Amino acid sequence: xxxxxxxxPLALLLLAGAVWAFFWAVGSGQFxxxxxxxxxxxMDDDTKPPESPDT
Amino acid sequence: xxxxxxxxxxxxxxPRDQYYVEIDGQLKPVCCPGCKAVxxxxxxxxxxxxxxxxxxxxxxxxxPADDAAEWQVYDREDMLAAFAESGEGxxxxxxxxxxxxxxxxxxxxxxxxxxxxxMVSADxxxxxxxxxxxxxxxxxxxxxxxxxxxxxxxxxxxxAPESAARPELLEQRAALKRLLVASLGMMQVMMFAVGLxxxxxxxxxxxxxxxxxxxxxxxxxxxxxxxxRPFYRSAWRGVLARAPGMDLPVSIAITAxxxxxxxxxxxxxxxxxxxxxVMFVFFLTLGRFLEMRARHRSIDRSTALSNVLPNTxxxxxxxxxxxxxxxxxxxxxVVLVRPGESIAADGIxxxxxxxxxxxxxxGEATPKQKSIGDTLLAxxxxxxxxxxxxxxxxxxxxxxxxxxxxSERARYARPTYVQIADRIASYIVVAILVIAAAVxxxxxxTAPDRAFVVTLSVLVVTCPCALALATPAAFAAAGTRLxxxxxxxxxxxxxxxxxxxTRILFDKTGTVTRGAPVIEEIEILDNNFDEKQCLRIxxxxxTVSTHPIASAxxxxxxxxxxxxxxxxxxxxxxxxxxxxxxxxxRAGFVAANPDSKGVFLGVEGKLVARFSIxxxxxxxxADTISHLAELGLRAGLIxxxxxxxxxxxxxxxxxxxYNANCSPEDKLEIIRxxxxxxxxVIMVGDGINDAPVLAGADASIAPAHGALLAQTSxxxxxxxxxxxxxxxxxxxxxxxxKIVRQNLAWAIIYNAAALPLAALGYVPPWAxxxxxxASSLIVVLNALRINRFGAP
Numbered sequence: 001x002x003x004x005x006x007x008x009p010l011a012l013l014l015l016a017g018a019v020w021a022f023f024w025a026v027g028s029g030q031f032x033x034x035x036x037x038x039x040x041x042x043m044d045d046d047t048k049p050p051e052s053p054d055t
Numbered sequence: 056x057x058x059x060x061x062x063x064x065x066x067x068x069x070p071r072d073q074y075y076v077e078i079d080g081q082l083k084p085v086c087c088p089g090c091k092a093v094x095x096x097x098x099x100x101x102x103x104x105x106x107x108x109x110x111x112x113x114x115x116x117x118x119p120a121d122d123a124a125e126w127q128v129y130d131r132e133d134m135l136a137a138f139a140e141s142g143e144g145x146x147x148x149x150x151x152x153x154x155x156x157x158x159x160x161x162x163x164x165x166x167x168x169x170x171x172x173x174m175v176s177a178d179x180x181x182x183x184x185x186x187x188x189x190x191x192x193x194x195x196x197x198x199x200x201x202x203x204x205x206x207x208x209x210x211x212x213x214x215a216p217e218s219a220a221r222p223e224l225l226e227q228r229a230a231l232k233r234l235l236v237a238s239l240g241m242m243q244v245m246m247f248a249v250g251l252x253x254x255x256x257x258x259x260x261x262x263x264x265x266x267x268x269x270x271x272x273x274x275x276x277x278x279x280x281x282x283x284r285p286f287y288r289s290a291w292r293g294v295l296a297r298a299p300g301m302d303l304p305v306s307i308a309i310t311a312x313x314x315x316x317x318x319x320x321x322x323x324x325x326x327x328x329x330x331x332x333v334m335f336v337f338f339l340t341l342g343r344f345l346e347m348r349a350r351h352r353s354i355d356r357s358t359a360l361s362n363v364l365p366n367t368x369x370x371x372x373x374x375x376x377x378x379x380x381x382x383x384x385x386x387x388x389v390v391l392v393r394p395g396e397s398i399a400a401d402g403i404x405x406x407x408x409x410x411x412x413x414x415x416x417x418g419e420a421t422p423k424q425k426s427i428g429d430t431l432l433a434x435x436x437x438x439x440x441x442x443x444x445x446x447x448x449x450x451x452x453x454x455x456x457x458x459x460x461x462s463e464r465a466r467y468a469r470p471t472y473v474q475i476a477d478r479i480a481s482y483i484v485v486a487i488l489v490i491a492a493a494v495x496x497x498x499x500x501t502a503p504d505r506a507f508v509v510t511l512s513v514l515v516v517t518c519p520c521a522l523a524l525a526t527p528a529a530f531a532a533a534g535t536r537l538x539x540x541x542x543x544x545x546x547x548x549x550x551x552x553x554x555x556x557t558r559i560l561f562d563k564t565g566t567v568t569r570g571a572p573v574i575e576e577i578e579i580l581d582n583n584f585d586e587k588q589c590l591r592i593x594x595x596x597x598t599v600s601t602h603p604i605a606s607a608x609x610x611x612x613x614x615x616x617x618x619x620x621x622x623x624x625x626x627x628x629x630x631x632x633x634x635x636x637x638x639x640x641r642a643g644f645v646a647a648n649p650d651s652k653g654v655f656l657g658v659e660g661k662l663v664a665r666f667s668i669x670x671x672x673x674x675x676x677a678d679t680i681s682h683l684a685e686l687g688l689r690a691g692l693i694x695x696x697x698x699x700x701x702x703x704x705x706x707x708x709x710x711x712x713y714n715a716n717c718s719p720e721d722k723l724e725i726i727r728x729x730x731x732x733x734x735x736v737i738m739v740g741d742g743i744n745d746a747p748v749l750a751g752a753d754a755s756i757a758p759a760h761g762a763l764l765a766q767t768s769x770x771x772x773x774x775x776x777x778x779x780x781x782x783x784x785x786x787x788x789x790x791x792x793k794i795v796r797q798n799l800a801w802a803i804i805y806n807a808a809a810l811p812l813a814a815l816g817y818v819p820p821w822a823x824x825x826x827x828x829a830s831s832l833i834v835v836l837n838a839l840r841i842n843r844f845g846a847p
Contacts, residue, residue, distance in 0.1 A: 004263070008247075008266075008267075009270075011243075012270065012273065015239060015243060018239065019235065019239060023232055026228050026232055029178065031228070031231055032178070033178070
């Protein structure tokens with residue numbers, strides 16, 4: 001059980017890291033739009049434009 | 056009359072037109088060359104997915120503006136300085152994008168923006184409709200960016216930096232951080248708590264127990280001091296205002312449990328309550344977050360007014376004509392207004408003669424004739440000919456600004472409508488505090504060592520959590536369901552008012568009617584012509600007119616050869632066909648006959664046909680009114696339009712109760728009188744002149760195609776082009792209120808049952824926390840039943 005004295009503080013460190021990363025992401029505006037990203041995943045960006053006849 | 060809806064903008068397609076666009080191998084009908092061009096642009100850039108992903112469009116949305124050249128003005132240095140912040144070689148601006156209505160639009164805009172040469176970044180917020188762009192000034196100008204948006208069919212409007220500040224974004228960021236800290240904290244502390252509880256049963260070595268408690272303390276601390284801060288603030292405000300709210304017992308419970316747990320940790324007492332604290336904070340924070348997001352959906356006020364006014368105006372001075380941003384106009388300036396443009400400021404007509412459409416301001420559908428010396432109002436639209444206007448007042452001093460202020464005041468003067476939950480909660484909050492204090496005192500006298508634990512149990516078990524969730528959870532579910540039924544709720548409180556409403560008032564123009572004139576009846580006065588010929592000739596004559604009535608006649612393909620066309624302001628139009636002079640307009644103008652009702656067509660002074668023009672009713676207007684009557688609501692019509700027009704419409708809809716010639720003040724007065732008689736009134740309206748009355752009604756609904764100011768004053772925005780969701784909304788609100796009552800009943804029964812047990816010391820804090828969560832869960836699950844409302 002003594003390993004817990006090491007693992008739990010380690011978990012807390014990781015937790016602090018996760019919180020810091022999230023704060024940074026929120027601060028840089030990555031969570032400002034909570035609606036479009038849900039759509040984006042099902043939209044293909046790779047649909048090719050049709051060949052235009054004059055080129 | 057229509058053969059279907061335009062594939063791009065959903066306006067009806069005239070079957071005589073032949074505009075098609077090929078998407079994914081299929082020919083789709085479109086209504087005009089503009090829509091065809093936009094649809095082809097979207098297809099050719101490989102973005103036809105937009106059509107598959109978007110929500111059902113509102114008619115007219117995305118229809119391209121006619122004049123894209125005006126955007127070039129924004130390429131100038133002074134315009135850039137007014138609307139953008141420039142830095143080394145790049146500039147940044149915020150643009151309000153009008154006409155976007157779903158997440159597919161924001162995808163289309165972002166993707167298109169990313170392909171503009173020189174674009175550094177483009178982020179759009181689909182909720183606030185604001186696009187933030189950063190670009191290299193050497194490659195593209197602001198005008199080019201705006202023109203690109205206009206080409207996609209949107210209505211871009213650059214915002215001055217001060218109105219571009221986004222407080223709601225900062226609020227959302229802060230709330231998200233608080234929510235995350237609370238949720239991560241809860242997960243961790245619950246994990247340790249499971250360990251501690253298991254230890255209680257199986258035995259745990261004391262060092263490990265202390266260690267887990269100390270770790271719990273470290274994780275709980277940021278939750279208490281960071282995530283829960285808004286509760287303390289609001290509780291403190293309530294105390295200062297001598298109106299303690301729900302946040303006071305919440306704050307006391309959080310602080311007491313936290314301090315008590317620290318004390319227990321230090322003294323090695325048998326139990327700690329860190330888990331109760333974090334769970335409590337997490338649920339409350341989540342509730343607040345959801346509530347905040349609903350609130351942010353409402354359209355922001357700052358852009359609403361300016362959207363009616365033109366961005367730029369042409370100022371005439373001794374140095375000639377210059378285009379300047381409307382915001383730089385001052386009293387005394389002389390401004391040139393072309394036909395079809397909207398007027399930027401209140402002023403006096405100094406040159407020219409024209410008709411203006413003031414429907415947005417007064418609700419009157421018929422254009423008004425203006426000549427030199429007459430007053431023109433900001434926000435009205437110049438219809439017939441080029442005029443010059445001397446500016447008298449600008450900005451918030453204009454009639455438009457006054458109406459806007461009036462709606463602001465009406466909102467504050469709204470009858471204070473006490474929600475069930477608030478009414479019950481305020482009693483319960485006081486009761487909880489009194490009972491907790493009494494129980495604490497009792498135990499302190501009889502068994503001081505258990506006093507704290509028991510008092511804490513009482514506070515946690517009676518935590519108004521289920522009570523606090525009962526209403527918001529049901530309202531949130533109702534909001535989601537209403538959104539699926541094409542009604543956007545911007546003020547959750549409106550749902551209760553809707554459910555209890557006794558009377559519903561409709562505006563006429565644009566609300567129960569389509570707001571666009573149609574030919575109702577053709578009467579042939581000269582038997583040498585038939586209806587078809589008359590219509591073709593009338594359409595050819597009207598091609599030069601910008602008058603709203605002209606749109607009733609307009610067709611796309613007209614083969615009538617016409618020459619010498621002219622507009623006689625206030626009378627009609629004329630033109631020469633096969634060497635004969637044809638006229639269309641008032642009877643007196645067409646054939647020197649005494650004026651009578653209708654629009655006349657005549658050739659060489661002889662009358663040929665009479666057209667009855669009327670504003671067509673929405674297809675489902677009559678059905679909706681009768682459905683509302685079945686629900687026990689009295690429907691009424693209030694309009695700024697003339698007596699005859701309103702009477703006609705009311706007759707067709709079967710509404711007995713109507714008021715005509717109403718100014719915004721009159722409308723507000725009608726609602727106030729009804730409210731004083733104890734009625735709960737819903738107002739449905741779309742114009743700027745409806746804004747005060749929308750703000751003053753108990754609940755208000757505005758169609759999304761109407762004036763933005765009306766939408767900011769409304770509680771619910773009607774997204775589709777049908778009226779029937781109004782009746783559905785009322786049924787759903789009644790269902791919601793029923794569920795709220797069930798939830799409140801449950802919360803009260805639970806509290807009443809648990810309180811005596813806790814007060815007698817039979818409920819340890821952990822059981823209290825579980826009981827509290829379970830009762831909250833039941834409340835939430837019950838609320839979710841609303842999501843199935845109306846589903847097959």
